[in-house]
Amino acid sequence: MLGKTLKELSEALNKKEFSSAELTQFYLDRIRKYDDDICAFNYINENVINQAKAVDEKRAKGDTLPVYAGIPMALKDLIIQKDMPATCSSKILEGFVPPFQGTAAQLLEDAGFLCLGKLSMDEFAMGSSNETAYRKKTRNPWDTSRVPGGSSGGSAASVAAGLTTFALGSDTGGSIRQPASLCGITGLKPTYGRVSRFGLIAFASSLDQIGPMTSNISDNAAILSVIGKYDKKDSTSLNVAQEDYTKYLTGDVKGMKIGVPKEYFAEGIASDVRECVNNAIKAYEGMGCEIVEISMPHTEYAVATYYIIATAEASSNLGRYDGIRFGFRAEADNLKEMFYESRSQGFGDEVKRRIMLGTYVLSAGYYDAYYIKAQKVRTLIKQDFVNAFEKVDAIICPTSPTTAFKAGEKMSDPLQMYLSDINTISLNLYGGCGLSMPCGFGADGMPVGVQLLGKYFDEGRLYNLAYAFEQQAKLPVMPEKLK
Amino acid sequence: MSYEPVIGLEVHVQMSTDSKIFCTCSNKFGSEPNTNVCPVCLGMPGVLPVLNEKVVEYTVKAGLALNCQIRKKSVFARKNYFYPDLPKAYQISQYELPICEHGYIDIELEDGTQKRIGITRIHIEEDAGKLNHEAGCSLVDLNRTGTPLMEIVSEPDLRSAEEAKAYLMKLKTILEYIEVSDCNMEEGSMRCDANVSIRPDSNAPFGTRAEIKNVNSFRNVERAIKYEQKRQEKVLNEGGKIVQETRLFNADTGITASMRGKEDAHDYRYFPDPDLVPIVLEDKFIDDLKEWMPELPDAKRARFMSEYGLSGMDADFLVSAKAYGQYFEQAVKAHNNPKAVCNWIMGELMRRLNDKQCTIFEAGISPENLAEIVKLIDEGKISGNIAKQVFDETAETGKNPSEIVAEKGLVQNSNEDELEAIVKQVLDANPAETERFKGGEVKLQGFFMGQIMKASKGKANPAVVAPLLKKLTS
Numbered sequence: 010m011l012g013k014t015l016k017e018l019s020e021a022l023n024k025k026e027f028s029s030a031e032l033t034q035f036y037l038d039r040i041r042k043y044d045d046d047i048c049a050f051n052y053i054n055e056n057v058i059n060q061a062k063a064v065d066e067k068r069a070k071g072d073t074l075p076v077y078a079g080i081p082m083a084l085k086d087l088i089i090q091k092d093m094p095a096t097c098s099s100k101i102l103e104g105f106v107p108p109f110q111g112t113a114a115q116l117l118e119d120a121g122f123l124c125l126g127k128l129s130m131d132e133f134a135m136g137s138s139n140e141t142a143y144r145k146k147t148r149n150p151w152d153t154s155r156v157p158g159g160s161s162g163g164s165a166a167s168v169a170a171g172l173t174t175f176a177l178g179s180d181t182g183g184s185i186r187q188p189a190s191l192c193g194i195t196g197l198k199p200t201y202g203r204v205s206r207f208g209l210i211a212f213a214s215s216l217d218q219i220g221p222m223t224s225n226i227s228d229n230a231a232i233l234s235v236i237g238k239y240d241k242k243d244s245t246s247l248n249v250a251q252e253d254y255t256k257y258l259t260g261d262v263k264g265m266k267i268g269v270p271k272e273y274f275a276e277g278i279a280s281d282v283r284e285c286v287n288n289a290i291k292a293y294e295g296m297g298c299e300i301v302e303i304s305m306p307h308t309e310y311a312v313a314t315y316y317i318i319a320t321a322e323a324s325s326n327l328g329r330y331d332g333i334r335f336g337f338r339a340e341a342d343n344l345k346e347m348f349y350e351s352r353s354q355g356f357g358d359e360v361k362r363r364i365m366l367g368t369y370v371l372s373a374g375y376y377d378a379y380y381i382k383a384q385k386v387r388t389l390i391k392q393d394f395v396n397a398f399e400k401v402d403a404i405i406c407p408t409s410p411t412t413a414f415k416a417g418e419k420m421s422d423p424l425q426m427y428l429s430d431i432n433t434i435s436l437n438l439y440g441g442c443g444l445s446m447p448c449g450f451g452a453d454g455m456p457v458g459v460q461l462l463g464k465y466f467d468e469g470r471l472y473n474l475a476y477a478f479e480q481q482a483k484l485p486v487m488p489e490k491l492k
Numbered sequence: 493m494s495y496e497p498v499i500g501l502e503v504h505v506q507m508s509t510d511s512k513i514f515c516t517c518s519n520k521f522g523s524e525p526n527t528n529v530c531p532v533c534l535g536m537p538g539v540l541p542v543l544n545e546k547v548v549e550y551t552v553k554a555g556l557a558l559n560c561q562i563r564k565k566s567v568f569a570r571k572n573y574f575y576p577d578l579p580k581a582y583q584i585s586q587y588e589l590p591i592c593e594h595g596y597i598d599i600e601l602e603d604g605t606q607k608r609i610g611i612t613r614i615h616i617e618e619d620a621g622k623l624n625h626e627a628g629c630s631l632v633d634l635n636r637t638g639t640p641l642m643e644i645v646s647e648p649d650l651r652s653a654e655e656a657k658a659y660l661m662k663l664k665t666i667l668e669y670i671e672v673s674d675c676n677m678e679e680g681s682m683r684c685d686a687n688v689s690i691r692p693d694s695n696a697p698f699g700t701r702a703e704i705k706n707v708n709s710f711r712n713v714e715r716a717i718k719y720e721q722k723r724q725e726k727v728l729n730e731g732g733k734i735v736q737e738t739r740l741f742n743a744d745t746g747i748t749a750s751m752r753g754k755e756d757a758h759d760y761r762y763f764p765d766p767d768l769v770p771i772v773l774e775d776k777f778i779d780d781l782k783e784w785m786p787e788l789p790d791a792k793r794a795r796f797m798s799e800y801g802l803s804g805m806d807a808d809f810l811v812s813a814k815a816y817g818q819y820f821e822q823a824v825k826a827h828n829n830p831k832a833v834c835n836w837i838m839g840e841l842m843r844r845l846n847d848k849q850c851t852i853f854e855a856g857i858s859p860e861n862l863a864e865i866v867k868l869i870d871e872g873k874i875s876g877n878i879a880k881q882v883f884d885e886t887a888e889t890g891k892n893p894s895e896i897v898a899e900k901g902l903v904q905n906s907n908e909d910e911l912e913a914i915v916k917q918v919l920d921a922n923p924a925e926t927e928r929f930k931g932g933e934v935k936l937q938g939f940f941m942g943q944i945m946k947a948s949k950g951k952a953n954p955a956v957v958a959p960l961l962k963k964l965t966s
């Protein structure tokens with residue numbers, strides 16, 4: 010059952026090659042076998058097997074079923090699935106079970122998918138290694154002494170280890186693409202406004218976006234076709250028609266113009282990563298694409314800009330965790346102390362660091378110098394993309410400066426950690442779409458990812474390009490030992 | 493030394509939309525605690541606000557009625573602070589780009605002149621929940637969370653507590669006319685904070701101001717401002733300095749007490765709310781609302797004076813509530829005697845409204861009933877005294893006034909022969925008074941009219957009786 014695309018799984022279920030219960034049990038068994046080492050799951054839905062059996066019964070009766078009926082998947086633990094815990098890998102949300110359904114989870118349910126459980130992540134999506142998680146610090150399936158990346162580390166690792174067919178993650182500054190790159194899978198950050206944020210626990214509202222994390226391009230396109238839908242419940246959702254993105258998987262990319270921004274190949278990019286990405290560029294050239302060198306001069310300000318805007322929004326978004334209505338509450342003698350203690354004990358260091366930073370940049374006297382200035386620079390960074398897309402159809406660059414690093418290596422140095430996202434952050438500030446896919450292996454044998462960036466609502470073009478490369482490169486997508 | 497007060501008001505008005513501002517919960521007042529709530533207004537993780545378009549419509553209506561400029565593009569901002577009644581730890585409000593600005597309303601001063609009071613801005617925001625303090629604990633009720641509010645901020649143009657009250661009353665009347673709020677201060681659907689400072693004379697620069705919070709009736713606005721004015725005068729006269737602070741008014745004691753100083757003022761860390769897109773208004777939207785706008789109190793007052801020949805005082809009364817004017821015009825349409833109809837509304841009908849604590853259309857007397865009563869008087873069919881009796885009977889039984897008059901034989905007696913007999917009878921029964929009256933003691937006129945009325949059971953037509961009395965005593 011491993012290695013089949015969602016389309017193939019759907020056909021196999023329809024032909025009754027195996028049942029949904031068998032498929033679901035297969036994944037539950039794998040989770041039981043491997044997740045002690047990988048630590049991807051915050052929560053396993055024990056009821057999923059009964060849901061699978063119910064689908065099998067309907068299928069046996071000849072009921073009309075949605076196309077992906079009875080296929081199990083998993084969700085990052087900040088995506089709301091009704092009646093399942095949603096902790097954001099934070100102590101402060103322990104015990105919180107949302108009584109309402111999120112839009113992405115609902116669309117997946119409507120398409121027939123079953124939810125295996127919830128996946129670990131950096132606490133409140135703040136981190137690039139999954140090490141800020143309160144409980145499950147996920148490890149990289151290719152080498153469990155290494156991190157899976159973050160913040161969607163649990164999602165990336167669970168897909169790479171074959172513990173689920175696919176997973177949803179979320180990307181605020183690279184949180185889908187960077188772990189996808191480090192775990193050797195495909196992750197897409199859709200255009201801001203493509204996927205509803207209703208049911209996505211907010212980190213930074215103007216940057217957050219849910220996206221699919223899959224073991225191949227076809228699955229990725231299939232899932233975005235399901236969840237990429239306008240939603241009235243999200244005022245920032247854009248009323249753009251839903252698309253079947255699988256129609257772009259033609260293999261024909263001839264004449265496409267691909268930009269190579271020199272700023273994305275700066276000093277910090279490891280030589281083995283550089284080499285793999287250059288090979289991918291050559292492959293595109295070989296497929297008839299035109300490679301154009303471009304410049305995006307404001308890239309160097311992206312990390313600073315991002316950490317002002319994202320933390321400002323986060324400091325406000327995370328105010329609601331006060332111990333009163335849900336999650337963790339510290340014992341205290343009075344209200345003020347209860348606020349202080351619940352938040353002091355409930356949040357981890359990285360989250361506190363960002364709340365303080367965000368509070369500072371919004372404070373009277375500093376607002377103009379930081380927040381307003383950052384918004385102005387954001388406009389300049391957007392303009393870089395707009396200018397680039399006047400010349401080229403897509404941009405290509407490394408996703409992460411390095412392959413997966415060792416656990417603990419960067420935890421003591423937040424700035425080093427922030428630089429892991431140096432090539433992914435600008436896109437969130439612009440709001441366009443970006444995809445990371447495997448393009449080879451580094452000197453350490455760890456996967457290397459290449460990133461394709463596109464303009465607003467141009468996901469179809471990214472899938473077109475990615476699919477052509479995937480078909481040609483034929484890279485292994487799962488560590489041999491886990492097969 | 494005497495001082496001039498300078499007052500500006502910040503008025504929060506709850507809009508009477510069916511649902512809340514950012515979710516579909518009911519916006520009803522007085523439900524069981526925490527029943528009109530959902531994940532959105534509870535501020536659960538993962539939810540998003542969606543603006544109720546009615547809220548924009550209501551606020552633009554208010555902006556137009558208060559002569560404001562309407563901003564075509566306005567933005568929501570987050571006001572961040574921790575409080576148990578604020579689930580998200582921020583209130584969605586408007587800060588730098590409010591939807592309405594630069595308006596005014598005219599108020600009538602006691603000397604009959606008008607004064608224009610500037611309105612700085614009107615912005616949209618959501619209400620917070622409510623804390624109910626019970627013995628030893630505070631209970632949170634989040635029904636009110638997400639109730640749409642407009643905050644109407646005046647310029648510091650008010651110069652007395654009376655002006656402040658007049659401004660508030662006028663504001664309430666206008667907002668009721670356009671049906672965007674019931675403006676009930678007692679239920680909290682209209683709440684007022686007052687910024688008060690004093691200065692030696694009207695040319696001096698503004699003094700340091702205190703913000704008075706928690707003023708919840710028209711009377712208390714007056715009381716709170718007067719108290720604060722005196723307090724500040726005392727401080728200055730004793731050589732002290734006014735400090736910028738927020739003070740709380742206590743309605744039981746009638747005094748204001750310091751709540752927090754300037755140094756403890758919150759830093760709300762306002763920034764544009766990234767979960768909401770700017771409100772962008774099209775010209776047609778605004779034009780349609782202009783078109784919709786009903787006749788407002790000032791225009792109605794002028795028309796009532798010119799069209800019906802009413803005095804300014806009468807017109808003021810009739811426009812003070814939208815329903816009064818409607819009732820009045822409906823009655824006048826049925827019987828064209830505006831002055832008399834107005835007097836009946838101001839007198840008997842208001843008395844009944846007070847007794848029954850009901851609205852004008854619930855008093856049991858329709859405008860047509862009232863018109864009929866006035867008509868019966870005008871046609872000489874009943875006397876004023878009888879009319880009051882008919883009024884009460886109509887209200888109690890729901891029967892038509894003429895029906896009651898016919899049934900009970902209340903028709904006024906204008907028959908000269910019959911009345912002459914009654915007059916003679918009264919004169920004969922009171923020989924001493926008759927002599928004095930004939931001798932020129934004119935004030936006995938009232939005595940005789942009363943006796944005649946009594947003898948005729950109130951039915952004698954005074955207009956017929958008066959000349960008869962004169963004839964028979966000369």
Ligand SMILES: [Zn+2]
Binds near residue numbers: 517528529534638
């Ligand atoms: Zn609600």
